[in-house]
Amino acid sequence: xxxxxxxxxxxxxxxxxxxxxxxxxxxxxxxxxxxxxxxxxxxxxxxxxxxxxxxxxxxxxxxxxxxxxxxxxxxxxxxxxxxxxxxxxxxxxxxxxxxxxxxxxxxxxxxxxxxxxxxxxxxxxxxxxxxxxxxxxxxxxxxxxxxxxxxxxxxxxxxxxxxxxxxxxxxxxxxxxxxxxxxxxxxxxxxxxxxxxxxxxxxxxxxxxxxxxxxxxxxxxxxxxxxxxxxxxxxxxxxxxxxxxxxxxxxxxxxxxxxxxxxxxxxxxxxxxxxxxxxxxxxxxxxxxxxxxxxxxxxxxxxxxxxxxxxxxxxxxxxxxxxxxxxxxxxxxxxxxxxxxxxxxxxxxxxxxxxxxxxxxxxxxxxxxxxxxxxxxxxxxxxxxxxxxxxxxxxxxxxxxxxxxxxxxxxxxxxxxxxxxxxxxxxxxxxxxxxxxxxxxxxxxxxxxxxxxxxxxxxxxxxxxxxxxxxxxxxxxxxxxxxxxxxxxxxxxxxxxxxxxxxxxxxxxxxxxxxxxxxxxxxxxxxxxxxxxxxxxxxxx
Numbered sequence: 001x002x003x004x005x006x007x008x009x010x011x012x013x014x015x016x017x018x019x020x021x022x023x024x025x026x027x028x029x030x031x032x033x034x035x036x037x038x039x040x041x042x043x044x045x046x047x048x049x050x051x052x053x054x055x056x057x058x059x060x061x062x063x064x065x066x067x068x069x070x071x072x073x074x075x076x077x078x079x080x081x082x083x084x085x086x087x088x089x090x091x092x093x094x095x096x097x098x099x100x101x102x103x104x105x106x107x108x109x110x111x112x113x114x115x116x117x118x119x120x121x122x123x124x125x126x127x128x129x130x131x132x133x134x135x136x137x138x139x140x141x142x143x144x145x146x147x148x149x150x151x152x153x154x155x156x157x158x159x160x161x162x163x164x165x166x167x168x169x170x171x172x173x174x175x176x177x178x179x180x181x182x183x184x185x186x187x188x189x190x191x192x193x194x195x196x197x198x199x200x201x202x203x204x205x206x207x208x209x210x211x212x213x214x215x216x217x218x219x220x221x222x223x224x225x226x227x228x229x230x231x232x233x234x235x236x237x238x239x240x241x242x243x244x245x246x247x248x249x250x251x252x253x254x255x256x257x258x259x260x261x262x263x264x265x266x267x268x269x270x271x272x273x274x275x276x277x278x279x280x281x282x283x284x285x286x287x288x289x290x291x292x293x294x295x296x297x298x299x300x301x302x303x304x305x306x307x308x309x310x311x312x313x314x315x316x317x318x319x320x321x322x323x324x325x326x327x328x329x330x331x332x333x334x335x336x337x338x339x340x341x342x343x344x345x346x347x348x349x350x351x352x353x354x355x356x357x358x359x360x361x362x363x364x365x366x367x368x369x370x371x372x373x374x375x376x377x378x379x380x381x382x383x384x385x386x387x388x389x390x391x392x393x394x395x396x397x398x399x400x401x402x403x404x405x406x407x408x409x410x411x412x413x414x415x416x417x418x419x420x421x422x423x424x425x426x427x428x429x430x431x432x433x434x435x436x437x438x439x440x441x442x443x444x445x446x447x448x449x450x451x452x453x454x455x456x457x458x459x460x461x462x463x464x465x466x467x468x469x470x471x472x473x474x475x476x477x478x479x480x481x482x483x484x485x486x487x488x489x490x491x492x493x494x495x496x497x498x499x500x501x502x503x504x505x506x507x508x509x510x511x512x513x514x515x516x517x518x519x520x521x522x523x524x525x526x527x528x529x530x531x532x533x534x535x536x537x538x539x540x541x
Contacts, residue, residue, distance in 0.1 A: 063156070063176050070155040070192050070200075073316030075301075076207070077294050079325040080362070080436065084207055086290045088298055088313035092208070093200035095316055098187040100215040100442060101202055104265065105222030106186060111258035112226035112251075114147040117186070122148040122177030123170050148173045151189040195228055196236030197281060209238075209278050219269060220252075220276045223259070227251040239278030249275050289332050290325075291370035296379055297321045297434045304435060304446045317445070320437040322360040327353065327537050331365045334530045338500070342518035345502045350378040352417035353496040353534050358450045359418070359430030362494065363534055382410035383484045383499050384475030416486065417497035420471060424490035427455045467491060470531075472524060482520035487527035489535050496535045498527040 074089025098106070110117045116124055124146050145153065152172045176185060195205035202225065206214040209228075210221050217225070227248055228235040237244045252275060260270045301319045302312045331351050341347035353363035366376030375381075411419075414432055422429045431451040438446040468491045475484040486499040500523050502515040517523050 063172055063179065066155045066188075066192075067157075072314055074204075075298075075313055075315055075317040075319060077297055077319045077321055079321055079323045079328075080360075081324070082320070083325050084211065085321065085323070085325060086294050088294065088309075090314065091200055092198045092204045093191070093316075094203045094318070095191045095201065095441065096203045096214050097442065098183050098190070100213075101187075101190060102215065102217055102219075102222060104219045104259075105202070105214070105217050105225070106190075107259055107262070107264040108219070108223040108226035108255055109186075109190065109229070110147070111262060111264070112223075112255045113150065113229060114145075115258060115262065117147045118182055120146055120148075120177075122146060122173035122175075146173065147189050148177050148185050151185055151192065152176060154194075155188060155192045193229055194232050195225060196232030196234075210276065211279055218276075219256075219265065220273050223255045223273070224248065224252050224276055224278075227255050237281055240281050289328055289365070289370070291374075292366045292376050292378075293321065293323050293325075293328065293364060293434075295374075295376065296364060297323075300433065300435045301438055301446075305438065316440055318439045319435060320439075322362060322434050322436050322448075323364065324353075324362045327363050327534060328365065330537050331363050331530070331534050332368070334533055335365060335368070337526070339519055339522040339526055341502055342515065344504060345515040345518070346505050347517075348377045348381060348501050348503065350381055350383075350413035350499045351496070351530060351534060352378050352414050353494055354417060354421050354432055355430075356421045356490060356492065356495045357425035357428045357430050357452065359421075359432045359452070360436070360448075360450075361414075361432050361434050363496070364414070364434070377499075378413045381413055381499075381501070383413060383416060383486065383501055384410055413486070413497060413499040416499065417488070417495065420488040420490065420497055421495035422455060423471075424469060424492070424495045429453050429455050468535075470528070472528070474520065482517045482523075483514050485517060485520060485523050485527060487524065487531050489528070489531040491535065494535050496531040498531045498534075500527055 069091070072089065072091050073093050073095060074087040074091055076087045076094060077085040079085055114120070114124070149169055152169050156172060157169060190202045192201060194200050195202075195209070197205070197208040199205040199208045203214045205225050205228075206212050206217050206221070209225065210217070212221075224238075228238070230251065235244060235248050238248045239245060256265070256270055256273055259265045260267065297319055298309055298312060301317070302309045305312065305317075307315070331353075335349050335351065338347060338349055348367075349365065351363055351365035352361065354361045364376075364378050366378035366381070367373040418429070418432050429452060433448055433450075435446070436448045437444060468489060470490070471488045473486050474482050484499065484501040486497055488495060488497045490496070500517065502517050503512045504515050506512040
């Protein structure tokens with residue numbers, strides 16, 4: 001038996017194991033994989049956090065009410081035939097329901113501003129990309145915001161530009177799209193979007209560019225207004241600037257092509273569309289006369305509705321007056337040929353034309369220029385009745401009509417005219433009125449009914465339409481000392497009174513005082529000529 005003897009202190013030796021060296025390529029691949037996993041985890045975490053934040057932000061987002069500037073409306077005044085006289089209010093805007101905007105006009109706006117409007121969710125990434133591409137490529141300019149976003153920006157948010165505001169705009173647009181139907185959004189947009197020429201909303205734009213209500217716009221006009229939305233401050237000079245007009249015509253054609261591509265118009269409608277004619281811009285100065293009319297009608301309209309004139313101006317009403325603006329403008333031209341006033345004096349002329357037996361006032365000339373003289377001579381001026389009472393008492397109906405002037409030695413030209421109109425109506429007095437109808441949002445709030453009473457029961461029949469009567473009256477003692485002169489011409493359809501009086505203008509603390517007419521005979525002929533012309537023009541004679 002053999003044995004192995006180990007030396008004291010000997011140590012067991014174990015075999016050495018060498019670690020296998022990993023190639024660099026493998027190590028790099030593994031590190032890249034770890035980085036990718038970490039990046040994916042980080043990205044997913046951030047995405048999850050972002051989605052959570054968006055969901056929370058969406059849930060916390062409240063669709064705000066329109067800010068005050070966008071709910072303000074103006075009140076519009078029209079003449080008896082519907083021609084635009086002017087407006088009162090802080091902005092030129094009137095709301096109209098979508099039902100009063102022709103479908104082809106709605107489609108034109110969609111084709112111009114947001115062709116995916118009917119199907120998108122309130123925001124459109126593809127529209128943003130198309131807008132960027134059109135800008136870079138120089139193609140027809142397109143907006144990146146949807147109609148819903150534009151409405152939110154214009155009506156619900158302030159104009160301040162920032163990333164946070166843009167994000168809020170998108171959130172509100174999405175929420176609005178989910179809580180409101182498309183027609184409601186489109187209606188709000190059409191009533192607030194700016195079209196240039198001071199017009200906010202489709203109703204004011206239709207009037208300022210074409211002189212019609214929104215409901216009367218045709219396809220070509222609607223496409224033109226839709227094309228203007230893109231650059232309203234530039235395009236507002238269409239019709240007055242050849243370059244602007246040519247540029248807009250190209251965009252107008254692009255809008256119509258878009259409508260044809262969407263199938264909202266036929267090939268025949270596209271082929272027959274003609275670029276429309278526009279009202280001239282800027283408009284001529286018509287405030288000189290029209291503000292007198294608006295002042296009078298506004299006071300009457302506010303009284304009829306039982307509100308203040310400030311409430312009327314901001315209420316979005318449409319006031320159809322009794323005035324005939326063409327006859328009014330013609331009267332202003334005729335009065336411009338008045339005989340000269342004596343040195344140091346000022347000649348005042350007032351013209352009132354009204355319908356006998358009805359009271360509707362067709363012409364109310366109260367001064368040459370409202371800006372220089374806001375005082376309305378026809379309504380608030382005072383004339384010495386003088387021989388007016390004598391003239392009226394000389395006729396059967398006039399004797400009764402004169403009773404309305406007995407208590408006033410200096411009636412206004414309007415009151416004097418109503419007395420003569422009573423005589424022309426064979427004793428039927430009609431209270432003068434200037435407001436025929438008041439509407440808002442398509443609903444009639446007031447419709448005038450003549451207020452009449454017989455001052456001479458059993459009077460003979462009224463004269464025929466072609467029978468003309470005339471009266472001339474003065475106050476003063478002679479041709480060289482006449483202070484007031486008036487002339488009335490009447491037939492069954494219209495009674496016209498022209499009053500002339502002179503004054504020494506106020507100086508400092510010294511009030512104005514009556515003066516004599518420089519040439520009473522010339523003034524008489526002038527008044528008679530104006531009365532005849534106004535009667536024939538306004539009554540269609």
